[in-house]
Amino acid sequence: MANHETLKRPIKDLVADVKAGKLSAVELVRASLERIDQTWDYNAIIEKNPQALRDAEAIDKRIKAGEDLPLGGIPYIAKDNYLTFDTHTTASSNILKSYEAIYEGQVIKRLKAAGAIMVAKANLDAFAHGSSTENSDFGVTKNPVDPTRVPGGSSGGSAAAVALGQACFATGTDTGSSVRLPASFCGVVGMMPSYGLVSRSGVVAMGSSFDTMGVLTNHVEDVGYLFNITAGKDPMDSTTVERADSYLLPEKPKPLKGLKAAVIKEYMAEGIDPGVRAVIQHSVDEMKAAGAEIHEISIPLLEKALGAYYILVPAEVSSNLARHDGVRYGYSSPNATNLEETYFLSRQEGFGAEAKRRIMIGTYVLSSGYYDAYYKRAQKVRTLLINEFKKAFEKYDVLLGPVAPTPAFKIGERAQDPVQMYLADICTVAVNLAGSCGISVPAGESDGLPVGLQIIGPQQGEVKTLEVAQATETLLAKQGAHA
Amino acid sequence: MPDDDMTSLGILAHPTYTYAMSKIGTTQVERIARLARINLSPEEVAKMSVELGTIMEFVEQLQSIDVTDVEPTDQVTGLVDVWREDEVKSFGDRELLLKNAPQTKDGYIVVKRVLNG
Numbered sequence: 001m002a003n004h005e006t007l008k009r010p011i012k013d014l015v016a017d018v019k020a021g022k023l024s025a026v027e028l029v030r031a032s033l034e035r036i037d038q039t040w041d042y043n044a045i046i047e048k049n050p051q052a053l054r055d056a057e058a059i060d061k062r063i064k065a066g067e068d069l070p071l072g073g074i075p076y077i078a079k080d081n082y083l084t085f086d087t088h089t090t091a092s093s094n095i096l097k098s099y100e101a102i103y104e105g106q107v108i109k110r111l112k113a114a115g116a117i118m119v120a121k122a123n124l125d126a127f128a129h130g131s132s133t134e135n136s137d138f139g140v141t142k143n144p145v146d147p148t149r150v151p152g153g154s155s156g157g158s159a160a161a162v163a164l165g166q167a168c169f170a171t172g173t174d175t176g177s178s179v180r181l182p183a184s185f186c187g188v189v190g191m192m193p194s195y196g197l198v199s200r201s202g203v204v205a206m207g208s209s210f211d212t213m214g215v216l217t218n219h220v221e222d223v224g225y226l227f228n229i230t231a232g233k234d235p236m237d238s239t240t241v242e243r244a245d246s247y248l249l250p251e252k253p254k255p256l257k258g259l260k261a262a263v264i265k266e267y268m269a270e271g272i273d274p275g276v277r278a279v280i281q282h283s284v285d286e287m288k289a290a291g292a293e294i295h296e297i298s299i300p301l302l303e304k305a306l307g308a309y310y311i312l313v314p315a316e317v318s319s320n321l322a323r324h325d326g327v328r329y330g331y332s333s334p335n336a337t338n339l340e341e342t343y344f345l346s347r348q349e350g351f352g353a354e355a356k357r358r359i360m361i362g363t364y365v366l367s368s369g370y371y372d373a374y375y376k377r378a379q380k381v382r383t384l385l386i387n388e389f390k391k392a393f394e395k396y397d398v399l400l401g402p403v404a405p406t407p408a409f410k411i412g413e414r415a416q417d418p419v420q421m422y423l424a425d426i427c428t429v430a431v432n433l434a435g436s437c438g439i440s441v442p443a444g445e446s447d448g449l450p451v452g453l454q455i456i457g458p459q460q461g462e463v464k465t466l467e468v469a470q471a472t473e474t475l476l477a478k479q480g481a482h483a
Numbered sequence: 484m485p486d487d488d489m490t491s492l493g494i495l496a497h498p499t500y501t502y503a504m505s506k507i508g509t510t511q512v513e514r515i516a517r518l519a520r521i522n523l524s525p526e527e528v529a530k531m532s533v534e535l536g537t538i539m540e541f542v543e544q545l546q547s548i549d550v551t552d553v554e555p556t557d558q559v560t561g562l563v564d565v566w567r568e569d570e571v572k573s574f575g576d577r578e579l580l581l582k583n584a585p586q587t588k589d590g591y592i593v594v595k596r597v598l599n600g
Binding site (some may be wrong): 004102137195196235238242258288300304307308310311317322325326327328329330332336337338339340341343344347348352354357358360361363364367373374376377378380381382383384386388434435439458459476 | 507508510512515516518519521522523524527531537538539540542543544545546547548550553554555556557558559560562565567576579580582583584585586592593594596597598600
């Protein structure tokens with residue numbers, strides 16, 4: 001009988017077993033749904049897909065009829081900012097609480113066409129604004145490793161779901177840290193592709209020049225397997241770029257010998273938890289011992305890059321959230337007496353505190369008299385940062401560092417240690433500013449809590465980055481890796 | 484959501500980063516809220532004044548970076564002039580398009596009156 005442990009096996013092995021008739025889609029989906037029920041209290045899930053078993057039966061029939069489906073029978077969970085049929089799409093916000101998508105996300109379509117079955121929608125910080133899922137309008141998700149702690153965010157429900165074995169993988173989105181941070185906090189693999197590799201069509205927009213469509217998985221090879229299905233041009237997203245021929249990883253990891261990498265000095269500086277630093281240092285030492293040539297690189301601009309992020313993303317957020325007017329869809333205030341009040345009151349009553357804060361900052365930096373001083377200057381700083389990354393990747397294949405300065409923090413704790421919280425996204429936002437790709441690979445523990453190693457690759461450098469991640473994952477698993 | 488729910492941006496409002504005087508007064512906050520078409524309660528305005536002030540104070544660090552002759556980045560892919568045919572395609576399902584609207588009548592979305600009177 002398939003159970004949640006079965007769901008943690010590599011995806012391609014499960015697909016092979018379903019194809020060979022050793023497992024069925026129904027069996028896997030049933031295991032998934034049972035596990036979701038068993039672990040419901042973690043609040044990783046907002047809504048189950050009532051059609052999941054029906055979909056699984058249909059897939060089993062197609063496979064029996066000889067159809068070759070690369071994800072045939074694989075249950076997965078979609079972050080609730082991906083537009084899907086058969087469930088609501090809320091982005092974990094009250095303003096979209098009863099929203100039903102009228103078209104599907106491009107990623108969802110591609111996964112479906114490959115034979116994957118969506119079993120549920122995952123919790124997130126409302127509109128993906130946050131690093132802990134505490135901003136969800138439907139309650140925080142609990143970290144499976146320690147339920148008194150946050151799972152990270154914004155794809156916290158997705159990461160917790162994968163860690164709990166609720167499905168074989170989950171989709172996520174990463175605008176500043178949102179796939180990598182929860183992956184690090186929950187001890188799973190999470191990768192954001194370069195901007196433009198995977199279509200944003202049919203995903204609730206946050207920062208349109210930053211949003212990337214990533215995945216959370218149990219194995220690095222699963223990421224490659226999934227990107228091989230989701231990546232590539234989409235006429236519905238004009239920012240999509242040409243993909244590589246294949247993202248599939250070899251059975252045996254490529255050796256690290258000959259790899260040229262650099263640890264980012266600023267990401268190992270004061271303010272980083274000593275336990276986290278020790279895990280990263282240990283990983284680097286192991287990679288060196290395996291033959292990788294690893295240097296240190298200093299990019300002083302990184303510290304100020306956070307400021308650029310805090311201007312540009314809220315600016316894009318405020319533009320994207322302007323569509324929520326209480327007229328065409330979403331929450332509409334019953335207290336409004338005219339059209340203008342419909343706008344003002346629906347937005348006041350429908351948006352949570354964080355969305356409001358970001359709308360306000362964004363509106364401010366885009367407003368007349370402040371545009372050049374803030375928005376345009378931040379765009380120029382972004383250019384400088386892109387140049388720094390380009391220079392770094394002329395010398396190195398990948399850059400290394402922690403994903404987050406600390407392991408998972410306690411639910412509600414952040415106010416007590418504000419400097420740590422302020423730093424939560426500090427090691428990740430630059431990758432989004434530069435449009436690079438990045439992956440979090442479980443690398444060890446600090447005080448019993450998972451710590452992810454961040455491997456950053458250049459734009460469209462997914463293949464190399466995945467190869468390095470796979471080799472490192474294998475290496476650290478062999479070493480027992482816990483610092 | 485509790486009022487003390489600190490967030491990645493809200494955290495900047497912690498006393499560590501709070502300057503004696505908020506640079507963004509309540510009148511300014513009300514002006515921005517009006518531009519953003521959001522009603523804010525007096526409590527929200529007061530809180531937002533402090534938070535916005537400290538956040539903007541924080542991003543002031545960008546002013547120290549020399550950006551002379553640097554081109555702004557709008558998008559990172561390097562793609563230019565992605566053209567497509569400008570053709571109308573029918574979505575087909577009118578019912579589906581309207582099903583999320585708060586109020587509809589005879590296949591149209593109903594809006595509240597535009598002018599008071």
